[in-house]
Each structure stands twice: as C-alpha cells, then as structure tokens.
Amino acid sequence: MTEPASSPPDRLEWYQTMVRIRLFEEKVQELFMTGQIQGTTHLCQGQEAVSVGAIAAMRPGDVQTNTYRGHGEALALGMTPETAFAELMGRSAGGSGGVGGSMHLIDFSKGNIGANAIIGAGLPIAVGAAVAFQMQRKPNVALSFFGDGATNIGTFHEAMNMAAVWTAPVVFIITNNLYGEYSPLRTTTPIDDLARRADPFGFPGAIVDGQDIDAVYAATVDAVERARGGGGPTLLEMKTYRYRGHSRSDPAKYRPEGELERWKARDPIDILGQRLIAEGVIGPGDPTEIRNETQAEIDAAAERAAESPYPTLEETIPYVYAD
Amino acid sequence: MTEPASSPPDRLEWYQTMVRIRLFEEKVQELFMTGQIQGTTHLCQGQEAVSVGAIAAMRPGDVQTNTYRGHGEALALGMTPETAFAELMGRSAGGSGGVGGSMHLIDFSKGNIGANAIIGAGLPIAVGAAVAFQMQRKPNVALSFFGDGATNIGTFHEAMNMAAVWTAPVVFIITNNLYGEYSPLRTTTPIDDLARRADPFGFPGAIVDGQDIDAVYAATVDAVERARGGGGPTLLEMKTYRYRGHSRSDPAKYRPEGELERWKARDPIDILGQRLIAEGVIGPGDPTEIRNETQAEIDAAAERAAESPYPTLEETIPYVYAD
Amino acid sequence: MSTPTEATTPTEATDRPAPGDVAVELTYREAINAALHDAMAADDAVLLMGEDVGADGGVFKTNAGLLEAFGPERVRTTPICENGFLGVALGMSLVGLRPIVEIMFADFLPTAGDALVNQLPKYRYMSGGQTAVPVTIRSIGGATGRFGTQHSATGESWFMHLPGLRVVTASSPGSAYSLLRAAVDDDNPTLYFEHKGLYGRKGPVQRGEIAELGKAAVLRDGSDVTIVATLLMVERALAAAEQLASDGIDAAVIDLRWLRPLDLPTVRASVDKTRRLVVAEEQVHAAGWGATLVSQLTIDGVDWASAPRRVSLPDDLPIPYTPPLEDEVLPSADRIAEAARASVRG
Amino acid sequence: MSTPTEATTPTEATDRPAPGDVAVELTYREAINAALHDAMAADDAVLLMGEDVGADGGVFKTNAGLLEAFGPERVRTTPICENGFLGVALGMSLVGLRPIVEIMFADFLPTAGDALVNQLPKYRYMSGGQTAVPVTIRSIGGATGRFGTQHSATGESWFMHLPGLRVVTASSPGSAYSLLRAAVDDDNPTLYFEHKGLYGRKGPVQRGEIAELGKAAVLRDGSDVTIVATLLMVERALAAAEQLASDGIDAAVIDLRWLRPLDLPTVRASVDKTRRLVVAEEQVHAAGWGATLVSQLTIDGVDWASAPRRVSLPDDLPIPYTPPLEDEVLPSADRIAEAARASVRG
C-alpha cells in the first residue's frame, strides 16, 4: 500500500515507480529471449500512469484486484522487482512461491488480493471485498482493474449491478488500451466511450486521460473517497495504450501504421517527467539518472531472483488446501 | 405464426387469444389441484397483452425464444391448447412428446424455437438466429422474451452487446412484471426503467405499457420492422404484472397490499374488450360469450390431452441424438 | 411447505458436540435450517446469500426465520447472476467473512462455471497459500420433482475432478445438519449438495454436531455385498438391504457423503470383507463418483469375488419430464437389490 | 509461430475420402487449418467464430488464411463472452447454419458452462427431437505451455457426463484432420479438443478423410498390456511401448479419440487379449475417462490378470506454473512404461 491519499502525493515517487514498471517489463522481455522466463507474459508498457496513479489513491486496508496484465499494479503496490521476477522465473522466492507465474502476481499483505487470468473474474471479487468492508463497518474501499475487452463479458455487468444495488465501496477501473488480443475495440464493442457503461446501474462513469498520472490520481481519489463516504461505486475509463503486442507471441501487426507512434508521443513517463522538471521538482538530467539507477536496481533484482531455487512438489502441497 | 404484420391486425382475434391464454392458465392451476399435472408451473395471467401483441408483429419465417413462463407466447404463436396441455401432462401428444414439460413449450414449425428454464439463456439463441438470417440474406427477425430479473444476468449483457456489434435483426422484450421469484425489482436492480439498459450498446430502448395490447403491438412493429430493414436491435420494456405467485408453490405473500388489485384494474383483456366494444367491433355481451366459448374449448382440449398415452422410454431415445 | 418449528429458532450454539446432547427429531429441511441458524449464531462472519434466500424462508423453505434473526445484510438476496455472486462470495472470504452461497438448483452451478472451476479451487494455490477460501456452496439437486431436464441434475460429480474443492452430499436430516456445519467450519471452498426429494424426511439430529471431514458413514454392516450410495439413493440402498436381508443376503450400506476427499479406506474395509460392490448413483456413470470408486478400488487391487455392479441413470438420456419416465430412469430399491443379488449369484 | 503453407489454401473439398487420395505431410496445426478450410469450402453453412479467430491466423495460428478466404462474416471475431457466443452458435444452428466455435483455452469452457451443460446437450431433447444442433466446439487444452493453473486444463472429461454431447480428442495431424471433419459433419453438438503441446508435430494427413464416429484407433497391437491414452499422452504411450518392446514386453496402444460415445468394444477386444490395462491421462483420475474405462470394463467382467494401472495428474494439485513442476506432474513415457511393467510383473 502506498501512503494514505490524504497526505500530499509524492509525485517524484510516482515517477520512479513508473520507470521501475517500464524497465521491469523490458527486462521481462529480455529474460524471455534468453529463456530465463518461459510460457507467456502480458506487458503493460505505456499504461504505467493508470496503475501508479490509481493505486496512489488507495489507503491502508484498501484492496484491489487486477489481471494477467498486472505487473504494473503489483509493483505500484510495493511488490519488489525481485519477488516479481522470481515468480516469473517460477522460483520459491516468488510472490506465490513460483506456482502462480506471470499472470498471478499477488500479495495480500499489500492489498493485492488477486491477479486473474480469466477475463472479468476479478470484478465480483472486488465487489465482495467491498461489501465485506461495509458489513464489517470498515472504512475501506476495493478497486478492480480490467481491460476494455472485459467490459463485454457478463461478469462485468453482474458485478456492476451488485455493486450498485448494495452501494458497495468499489471503484471499477477500465484500462482501455483500445484492443482485446488482436481485435480493435470497435470490432467487439458498439461504443467508443466505455464510461457510458455505468449508466444502466445508476452510478457515475468518467472518462480519464490515462496518460496523465495527475488526472488518473485526481479521478481515482474522487471515486475512492466517494465510495469510502458511502456514495457507492464509480466506473473510471482510463484511455491509454499498450506499446507491445497482447502477449509474448504477438508482434501486433494488426495495428494501423502510426498509431503506436502517436501514443508514444504522449508517453505517461515523459508527461510527468516534463511536468516535474517544469515545476523544479527534478532537474533536466534527472530522468536519465533515475532511469540508470532503476535499470541497475532491476538488473540486480533479476540476478538475485535467478538465484532462488525452484520449489519442490512437497513445498507446494500446502498451497492447495488450508487447514 | 400469425398473419403478416402488413395486413391490418385482427384485434378480435387478439382478444380471443388473450382469453384463451388466460383460461388455459387457470385450467393449468385446476389440473394441478387434481394431480393431472405434476411438478411446477409458471403462469402468466395478467401478461397476455405482451405475448399476443408482440407476437402479432411477427411475420412468417420470424422466430422467437421465450422462457419457463412461456405458455402465453406458445399459444399466441398458434400451439393448440390440446398440444400444450398434453405436454404439461407429460403425454406423447405434447409438443415435445411429453419429455419437455411446462417450462418447454416449443414448436419449431411456428417459429417457437425455444422455451428456456435457465434465466437469460434464450437471448443469445435469438441473437444467433438473427445473425444467421442476416448471413443467409433472409428478411427475418428474431424476438426474445424474458423477465425483468433476467436483465441482471451476464448473458443479457453479452447478447445485447453482440446484437449491437453485428447489427443483428433482433428485438429484446422485457416482460417487466416487477418481481423475480419473491424479490421486488428494487432489491436486485438499481434502476426502475429497464429500457435504459440499451444505452451502453448504442441502440434504442423504449418503455411500453404492457397492459395495452395496441401499444405493445405498435412498439413491437416499429422495432421488428426497423430490425428487418437493417436498423439493428431494440430493447422493449413492457411494464406489466403477473397475477399469480412465481410458481405453483408460491402464494406471493411478499406483495404489498393493494398492488394486485391496482393492476387488475388495468387488466389487459378488459382494456382491449372495452375498446372493441366502444369501437363497435363487438357487442357488450360478447366478452362473456367469448369467455364461455373459450372455456368450453379449453375444457375439451384438456380432456383430449389426458387421453394421450405417456411416452415409452424407447420413444424418447431419438430425441437425444440426431443422426 | 414447512413452517418454522422450534428447531428453526437459534439456540445456544456450541462449536463442538457436547457429549450429552440429545438428538431431536427434525425433517431434512428443518435440519438444514437449524444448521444455518446455528452456524450463523456461532460466528458473525457467516452469512447466507443467493437468489430469494430471505423472503418466505427461501424457495425450498430451508431458510425460515433467518432473515428475521439475522437481517438482510447477513441473509442477502442477490440479483440473478450465479457467476457474479459466487465471485462476490469469494471476495468476501478473502477479507474475513465466511459466506454460505445458495445456488438454488444444481443445474445452475454451470452458470457459475468459472467461479467454480477456475476461481474458488485455485485461488489459494495460485497465491502460493496466502489466503484461505472459506466459502460454502449449498446447491439443491436431483430428480423426482417433475422439473424437467434443466432442473433435475444432481451435479455432484462434476466437482470431484477439481483439486482445491471439497464436495459433500447430505442424505438424511442428521447428516444434513452435521455436514453443513462441517462445511461452514472448513476453511476451504466446499460444495454441499442437498436433494430436493428429501426435504420432508424425518430423522434424529444431534444439534451442535460437526461431522468429520472426509468420512463416509457405514449405515449398515454386512458381509455379502457392499452398496455405496449418496443423497436420495441412500434410503433406496437401505430399502434394498432390507429386501436382501429377507432373501438371506447380508448387505453393507455406505453413505459415501464426501466425494472430495473420497473416503476410500472406509469403502475398502467393507469390500475387503464382502468382495462385492454395487454403486447406486443418481447420475450418468461416465465420469461420476461410482466409476471413480470402482476404478480406484480395482486399481488398488481389491480381489473381487464377482464383478462390481452399478445402478445409474441411463448412459445416454437427459432426465425426462414426464412422471412415468422420470420414475423409470431413477434407480429404485428394486433395481439396487437386483444388482446386489446378481453380484452375489455371480 | 507457423506461417501458412500450401496446405492452408482451400483445395477441391470432397465429402468422403477418395480412395486414391495421397496423404500429405502436415503439422497438427496445419492439419486443423486444412480441415477448417475444407469444411468451410464444402458447405456454405459452416462458419468459424470466437475471440480473435481471424486476425493473424488466430491465437494459435490454426486459422491462417481463413479470413482471407471466407471473409469476416464466416470467420467471425466475437466479443469476449464465451457463454454468450456459444448461445449465439446454438441459435444459428437452429436455423440452418453449422457453426464451429473456438473456445481459446479449455479452461474457458466453464465460462460457457450453462451453454455447455444445459443448452447444447439438452436442446434437441427438450424439444422432443424437433431440431438438430450441429455445433462444433474447438477448444485448446493441456499443459506444457507454462501458462499456469488457469490456462492448462485438458477439460475433456467434464463433458463425458453429459448425454446429448459428443466429445472427441485429437492426438496427431492425421486424426486432427479427420476428426474435425467428422465433428463438423455430425448433426449433434460436438466438443473437439486440441492440445497446445502438439501444434508443431508433423504427420501424414489424408485430405478429405472423415473419421468414423465413436471409433478408437489401435495404433499398435500388442499381447501383453493395453495402454489407452488421449491427446499428448498418445505419443508418450507410443514412446513407452517402444521402451517396453526393448524389454520384451508387447504393448498395445489405443488412442481413445472419442469419450462420448466411448468405444468400449475396441478397448475390450484388446484387454481380452492382454488382460492388463494402463490408462495414461493428462487429468485428475477422479471423475475422468480413465476411471470410466477401468470401471466399465471391470463391471463388464474383464478378467484382469493383474490390477489395471493409471498414470494421471496428482489427485490433489492444480497445475503448477513453475517449469520443473509442470514437467514433473505430467505423465511421462517413463512413468507410463513403468506402470505397464508393473502390471506385467503382477
């Protein structure tokens, strides 16, 4: 969990976290090439402002659920890159002891109560946590991160409806990166602005510039605090873009020419970096320095992670049933 | 299938059909009491204008799906009371040879391609038929009848979304009778006007007075013809009421006092009857006469149905797999 | 339908059976009601949720008095959305609650297929053991109701195939009570199956008793043949055993109760004695618990005196609506007895 | 990933294998692609639908060239909503189309649980035989991919339990082709399982061949022990048989292919000879096809020379992500051979 949202946000820390996520994801790609990570992975370069800005609005005791594309949220919530790499490498030191993998970076101690590989499945889980808080008279809120494609599955509708009917303290966050796997939004979804999908449930939906972390933070604080105050759910549509293909095996050839470049021109890390420079929070050389420092941190984390042993089958038996 | 919607509607026939449905349902109750029908049943007294008015808008080749509360639609589409009774009695002469029962009055030859006992399941089936018509370049439309409670299940959302994205010639008809099983709409649904649930799919939704068959017919003709013309789906919310409890075992004690009486004051059969009298289509004594004639028809149908034998197990084997 | 009796009022709940507890005579429906009352009274974290669970005692009247006793937050009527509200229950269980979810008919379990297959059983595992998932799912299965083919499945065997779950079935008022308490007490996702044909049955119930996890019940010892059954088939197996006794055949009857974990040792002990087995199952044999038992025992080297038998639903027929055929396809006491006789003969 | 080869271009489709047809060498992926091409070319009523089926050959590249050949109506990308689009396919099938639905990972089949359990298998039945339901569902199952516990199920046994369905599994390029053609040709809802670990395998494919419904394939005759397998386990069973041959053990290997209908006669003929059986299954044994086979054969009175054996996934473990453990839990050729040896020893 980050600091309580009531203290003034540390935007330099946001910047560093976004850079950490970016370089983490790039390292993951590299580790795939060298075979140190196997299977598949879903990277989030380009979407860092959504993860970091929204999570900055959480307070201690708040929780969230996310997806297979959840490295950004996991790191923003404070999972160390080493723990995350170890999980991706299938090592004992991983967040799930190596049995979860890339799609399941989970840390209950940090409010990260789920990273789901099934589209839509995280939403009702967040609603359930939120309703539990309400019943326990706890002042907490649950967030749920999911993609634009997930707004077409029934579970989305069901979760939104229950949240509304029970005035649950939950915030639904669509990371609208314009694509499902290979399909542009318009081939699967009859509208462009997904925030509209809150209307049939009678609670607010808002469109947010997902490249601008200050906007993400402000919108999420509004929604989270409204929920905390008993005002019920909000749907936030963060307009953003993933720089890479859907998963490791996808070169993303289906994208129109120039689209990637247009989005990169509004890179969320650059936007905040330039703002921090303009405000005098950092100097013009600091972005490069932060990047270099973070790169060293990431490289070291990956190395340490690789030293962790693989789990034995026995080690993982207690993960199945609680007693 | 009734006559093409382009010929002027025979509203006297509508009246007779509504009376037939009403008396059919009352007879079903009676047959339960005498043990001639077993199990459960879901009656639709009070909702007749929705079934008859909407189905009058269908043309030959059009199809529809409905639900366990589907006797009204089945009879409106032309299933004989005898065939329907035989099915409820589990006899060979039933529409499904007696293996379907009260929740599954189905007749493909009349465009009745499904009566489903699973909430929401009929919607995508109708969308599928509609998309097939589109692909086959047939000028046909599919309708789907379902309840207010069904608008909370994911399949509703999924079907609406696909219908929109594919501009499918389909009309979704909510028979909003204000209750799920025992739960009033407001305990499960955060809004009152379900027509609003079309908005996130970008197609029209309309509220219709479900007690007024002329209104039902007009709204459905609009929607069906728009669909036929390539204009895509419509969501119609028919505001109506079921006079009886949810199912046989439900005395409906959960309803506020006076509610039933208020709705009965706007009985759909009476409304049309009075209109037909005022217009001189029928005389003041005709309603009673039609009722008596229909009662005789219904009683005779039930008697004939009871003469049909039960199916043998062998008879039903070919119902499992097609070859 | 039943009205609440004295047994449906919450009593002093005890966590473990007091040895001196006197059994009360309750119907299966009342036993379930009592278990719900007692589990909710014992622990504020327990709640009941599902479609129409509160009003009028719920659809099967198992929930009489609960809404009045515990209020609408803890007896929570949900919208119709099985996958969604089971996901909600999962989320609740991750932050300290212990939901009991009613899935009205077992046929609606597949509507919640993802929650049941990919979420509840795997949630703890994929987090590396970071959380428990104390969710109980009550679902009502079985034929006899003339409800037709979409409302008559027993459904219990679908879930044997899934590590991470527990699966339990209740065949009598006494076990309905103690097994439901055990399910709610357990920290793992547990599917608890009721049979709609049993609600009116009466029997002794030990209020406060919590059944042992994974333990089958030998209802009748016997030396000639072992009959294993669940749910409605248990009383038919017992009736068959009576018939057999008058033929001079000494049949053991085991109520399997748990499908996951499966109590192989108890069944094994019996078949080691009888060397004959009949599985009486209200389900298709393929991919069911009966096949699992016969297979595992055979693999484990049981020395059958004659081939095991099965009395099952037809291999290739959905449940028919029409009353005579619904009755015909369901294994009867006669058919169970006949299978046992054949096994003793051959 | 593979690029389309000459085999992915539609050819003259023939409904029945021309006797003189020459087999071509294709990968499993290409064989599936060829079957899709040929089935769609043969009948305008056939279409392919599912998530991302068109672009870039689909997620597993099985669909290369289809979008180009048949256009976006017949190679239809759906929104993410498995239950919904399977219901759409059902609706299409009722009015004259023959959809092939791709459910990307077998783990997503439960997301479409209602369509699979209550709709497709029962639709014809509850209408009293008024309609056929010619829907084919392709789904990709199995481990080896390091996809973790929510993307590695084989899933095929869940559906054996359901009258009204057909269930078939493809273990090689040749059978992948002919079985997919058979599935599409059949008028009943058919689940067709592919294994994600097999896409790169090469083998002979008889273009135009339509496999016989419900017929298992004896891949290797043998007199000492019968090994039955599906999907990825088939090649491991064959490898085990090679090992066994060098030990002087003559193992039969049967690719079961169909789980519904289940080809008991073919397996029975083999075990009547060998009196020994090993089921090699990439699944939990409980409530699976292996248990069904062992049980039914034992009930049918096979006179086992030694107890049947099974090589299965662990009884109580979801599939782990970490590569060494994913490899460890999967039945290997060595473990299959060892089980066969044990069965021959006694």
Ligand SMILES: Cc1ncc(C[n+]2csc(CCOP(=O)(O)OP(=O)(O)O)c2C)c(N)n1
């Ligand atoms: C129920 C289900 N169906 C299909 C998939 C396969 N799948 C994984 S990611 C994905 C696309 C999701 O798109 P979106 O929700 O926009 O999220 P993004 O990947 O863009 O972050 C699909 C179809 C799945 N994981 N779960």
Ligand SMILES: Cc1ncc(C[n+]2csc(CCOP(=O)(O)OP(=O)(O)O)c2C)c(N)n1
């Ligand atoms: C998936 C599913 N869940 C639950 C049920 C049980 N059930 C049958 S009818 C019903 C209420 C439906 O209400 P509504 O959609 O308003 O239709 P109405 O009965 O009022 O016509 C419920 C919950 C079901 N049949 N299917």
Ligand SMILES: [Mg+2]
């Ligand atoms: Mg997306």
Ligand SMILES: [Mg+2]
């Ligand atoms: Mg209703």
